[in-house]
Amino acid sequence: MRAAAALLLTLLLSLGVAACGDDDEGTTAGEEGGAGAIVSNPENGDVTLTVGSKNFTEQIVLGEVYAQALEAAGYEVKKRLNLGSETVAREAVKSGQISGYPEYASTALTSFFEVDPEKVPADATEAYEEAKADFEEEGLTAFPPTPFASANAVGTLKKTAEERDLETVSDLEGQSQEMTLYGSPECRQRIDCLAGLEQYYDLKFKKFVPVDIGLRYTVLDNNQADLSILFTTDAQLAAEEDKYVILEDDKEVFPAGNVIWVTTPEVVEEAGPDYEATITQVQEGLTLKVMQELDARVELEKEPAAEVAAEYLESAGYTG
Amino acid sequence: MSAAAAALPLAAAGEVGEGFFRERSADTRPCQATDALFCFGWARDNIGEYVTPAIEHVELVAISVVVGFAIAFALSLLAHRNAWLRPPLLGATGVLYTIPSIAFFFLLLPITGFGRDSAVIALSAYTLQIIYRNTMTGLANVSPSVKDAARGMGLTERQILWRVELPLATPEIVAGLRIATVSTVALATLAFFIGAGGLGEPIYEFITFKTNIIIAGGLAMAIAVAFDAILLLAQRRATPWRRAAAQ
Amino acid sequence: MAEGGGAVSAALALAAPPLASFQGAVEFIFTPQSSSVTGGKTVGGLEQVVELTLTQLEVTFLALALALAVALPIGLYLGHRGTGELLAVGLGNAGRAIPELALIAFMAAAIGVGLLNVTIALAILGIPPILTNAFVGVRQVDRASVDAARGMGMSELEVLRKVELPLAVPTLMTGVRGATINIVATATIAPLAGVLTLGDFIINRNVYGDDGVLAGAILVALLALALELSLAGLQRALTSKGLKVSIA
Numbered sequence: 103m104r105a106a107a108a109l110l111l112t113l114l115l116s117l118g119v120a121a122c123g124d125d126d127e128g129t130t131a132g133e134e135g136g137a138g139a140i141v142s143n144p145e146n147g148d149v150t151l152t153v154g155s156k157n158f159t160e161q162i163v164l165g166e167v168y169a170q171a172l173e174a175a176g177y178e179v180k181k182r183l184n185l186g187s188e189t190v191a192r193e194a195v196k197s198g199q200i201s202g203y204p205e206y207a208s209t210a211l212t213s214f215f216e217v218d219p220e221k222v223p224a225d226a227t228e229a230y231e232e233a234k235a236d237f238e239e240e241g242l243t244a245f246p247p248t249p250f251a252s253a254n255a256v257g258t259l260k261k262t263a264e265e266r267d268l269e270t271v272s273d274l275e276g277q278s279q280e281m282t283l284y285g286s287p288e289c290r291q292r293i294d295c296l297a298g299l300e301q302y303y304d305l306k307f308k309k310f311v312p313v314d315i316g317l318r319y320t321v322l323d324n325n326q327a328d329l330s331i332l333f334t335t336d337a338q339l340a341a342e343e344d345k346y347v348i349l350e351d352d353k354e355v356f357p358a359g360n361v362i363w364v365t366t367p368e369v370v371e372e373a374g375p376d377y378e379a380t381i382t383q384v385q386e387g388l389t390l391k392v393m394q395e396l397d398a399r400v401e402l403e404k405e406p407a408a409e410v411a412a413e414y415l416e417s418a419g420y421t422g
Numbered sequence: 423m424s425a426a427a428a429a430l431p432l433a434a435a436g437e438v439g440e441g442f443f444r445e446r447s448a449d450t451r452p453c454q455a456t457d458a459l460f461c462f463g464w465a466r467d468n469i470g471e472y473v474t475p476a477i478e479h480v481e482l483v484a485i486s487v488v489v490g491f492a493i494a495f496a497l498s499l500l501a502h503r504n505a506w507l508r509p510p511l512l513g514a515t516g517v518l519y520t521i522p523s524i525a526f527f528f529l530l531l532p533i534t535g536f537g538r539d540s541a542v543i544a545l546s547a548y549t550l551q552i553i554y555r556n557t558m559t560g561l562a563n564v565s566p567s568v569k570d571a572a573r574g575m576g577l578t579e580r581q582i583l584w585r586v587e588l589p590l591a592t593p594e595i596v597a598g599l600r601i602a603t604v605s606t607v608a609l610a611t612l613a614f615f616i617g618a619g620g621l622g623e624p625i626y627e628f629i630t631f632k633t634n635i636i637i638a639g640g641l642a643m644a645i646a647v648a649f650d651a652i653l654l655l656a657q658r659r660a661t662p663w664r665r666a667a668a669q
Numbered sequence: 670m671a672e673g674g675g676a677v678s679a680a681l682a683l684a685a686p687p688l689a690s691f692q693g694a695v696e697f698i699f700t701p702q703s704s705s706v707t708g709g710k711t712v713g714g715l716e717q718v719v720e721l722t723l724t725q726l727e728v729t730f731l732a733l734a735l736a737l738a739v740a741l742p743i744g745l746y747l748g749h750r751g752t753g754e755l756l757a758v759g760l761g762n763a764g765r766a767i768p769e770l771a772l773i774a775f776m777a778a779a780i781g782v783g784l785l786n787v788t789i790a791l792a793i794l795g796i797p798p799i800l801t802n803a804f805v806g807v808r809q810v811d812r813a814s815v816d817a818a819r820g821m822g823m824s825e826l827e828v829l830r831k832v833e834l835p836l837a838v839p840t841l842m843t844g845v846r847g848a849t850i851n852i853v854a855t856a857t858i859a860p861l862a863g864v865l866t867l868g869d870f871i872i873n874r875n876v877y878g879d880d881g882v883l884a885g886a887i888l889v890a891l892l893a894l895a896l897e898l899s900l901a902g903l904q905r906a907l908t909s910k911g912l913k914v915s916i917a
Contacts, residue, residue: 287875395438403455404628420436522893524871525854525887625768632775638771
């Protein structure tokens with residue numbers, strides 16, 4: 103019964119595939135095995151690393167980038183991407199379900215360590231040092247940050263912003279009580295989200311509706327949300343400048359964060375020096391522009407995150 | 423790919439070349455970056471991504487229905503012999519049927535944990551009542567005169583059950599199995615919540631992308647239809663006398 | 670003796686994590702608390718439980734009402750006329766194959782999130798079983814009773830209302846119960862489309878932690894069982910007395 107169903111399905115799928123040619127475009131380029139290439143070390147083959155990530159596009163792309171880099175370095179790699187929010191991911195590292203995951207230094211400081219948003223260092227290295235020290239207190243550790251930083255942002259349609267004369271988040275004062283805000287479920291308790299808007303901007307909204315992060319532009323498009331929590335690295339912002347705007351975070355409640363790799367000293371010990379070296383090496387090319395490009399390929403062009411990550415590794419000369 | 427590499431200036435390690443960045447404007451946007459209902463080009467290029475979830479889905483349903491059938495069938499035989507078991511069994515399977523699968527998954531989480539086990543237990547528990555009920559109805563519908571005739575021919579009660587009653591009840595039993603299977607295919611789209619994979623996973627991954635939802639949802643429905651057809655064919659082959667009677 | 674005690678305590682140790690989990694879930698239902706994942710904000714507690722339960726009931730009843738409004742007239746009419754069997758029965762079979770998650774996700778993506786859209790999506794799940802059972806219920810009414818009613822001078826509408834409908838109630842109610850179970854179950858994933866039902870506890874472990882997830886599962890299960898029991902009671906009350914005697 104199972105075999106027959108599988109057969110039928112395969113048949114169905116192959117028909118779909120056979121109906122057309124392969125029109126992959128060769129969009130990537132890079133040197134093969136250049137100076138920056140990740141070198142596979144056979145000694146790493148005995149070590150299994152489980153790469154985790156949170157539950158949205160950028161995180162899944164990052165998870166793939168790190169997983170493929172570690173694989174290139176010779177490690178046995180498993181993936182547990184799309185875990186959930188930061189709290190779920192942190193628990194997963196602590197319990198050993200995953201070896202590590204990418205976290206924004208700002209999120210770590212504000213969500214985990216209750217640092218006031220205005221006290222989050224603007225300098226990437228300082229923020230990293232502070233987060234690392236805090237992580238170490240709870241038995242975790244972190245590797246140095248990526249070049250790019252991302253932050254939550256309050257976004258709206260350009261026409262809403264024009265109608266209501268909105269440029270900054272503070273401009274919402276007096277208007278927010280008649281506006282509906284959409285954000286991820288955990289937004290309710292995050293300082294760089296609803297909790298911060300209430301606490302630092304003193305804003306009250308007509309309604310806050312928690313929805314899946316993937317719906318953050320859909321709810322604006324359908325005129326259901328007046329305001330929606332977006333990410334500054336979102337591809338949609340660059341691709342549709344005439345449609346969406348971000349309100350300036352004038353009270354600096356939504357600090358930008360560079361990504362740091364959160365792991366445990368035990369894993370570092372077991373995996374050896376290539377672990378940190380590979381992570382920091384592969385993220386060197388992750389500038390804001392590159393990260394936006396990678397996000398766009400998944401979010402807009404709906405390419406599989408694994409492929410997009412592989413294209414990055416190859417184009418940047420990390421893999422042959 | 424190497425041809426393209428030669429044409430572009432070599433980038434420093436860790437830097438992607440300028441050619442890496444795509445032009446994006448309203449006119450050059452591919453279908454999948456728009457609000458379109460269905461993007462055939464994307465579907466064609468990405469259908470391969472659905473093979474593993476679809477196979478997982480088929481496996482999950484097959485295992486759950488087989489387990490559910492084994493238990494429900496055994497319960498039916500017990501209840502067939504012991505009438506006093508019928509009300510409690512109907513009640514118990516009814517409760518299992520009524521508990522929404524997604525709640526059932528997470529009720530099992532502290533006991534059987536994250537993964538396929540919890541999904542199989544919840545889904546097979548859901549099928550019990552449907553299969554049990556139909557089997558009991560099928561057995562009850564066998565006319566007493568047929569059983570008397572069998573007794574007259576010297577068959578033991580056990581032989582009557584296996585050679586007369588169950589074959590005659592087969593259409594009802596398969597009807598129950600078909601309903602249970604088709605419903606389980608639909609419910610199994612929720613199994614990814616408990617980490618059991620299946621077609622719910624791709625649906626959830628691009629939850630705003632209609633093409634994706636249509637492909638994954640369509641595959642689930644196709645799997646349901648395929649299972650249904652297979653069961654119907656199997657029943658026709660197992661009960662040739664019904665065809666003879668029809669002719 | 671010592672061996673027996675060892676076995677008991679081993680069994681207890683094995684059962685301890687589940688027991689502790691269920692205890693945590695029960696606490697979550699009654700008292701607001703800050704679980705390990707909430708970063709200071711308290712969640713859960715009776716007030717929130719009641720609010721989410723009411724929303725789940727609201728969206729369930731709205732969807733059920735919509736499904737009844739669409740399916741009942743069509744099913745009764747087709748059954749009375751004795752036509753459209755293929756449509757009525759085929760729809761019932763096809764309805765079972767609709768994947769709940771895909772339906773909710775598609776509605777959210779195509780027309781947006783919110784109560785109205787979720788109601789429509791859930792009603793789509795409720796229509797097939799009600800329509801099929803209304804059809805079958807009317808169809809199986811003894812033709813002799815129908816002819817007798819016509820002979821007594823009843824209009825077609827009266828025949829349907831006074832003879833066919835009462836006799837079809839048991840079958841029809843079976844369809845309504847099936848529809849309700851499926852609707853209330855699927856309403857659990859409504860938070861994916863912006864409607865906060867008890868499923869919020871289950872789906873958003875991010876916010877509520879493991880206690881919340883388990884509490885949500887318990888509450889959803891209890892809600893579905895309570896609905897099913899009330900409908901079974903309603904079915905018994907609606908079944909005409911003569912019919913009950915004849916069944917007994």
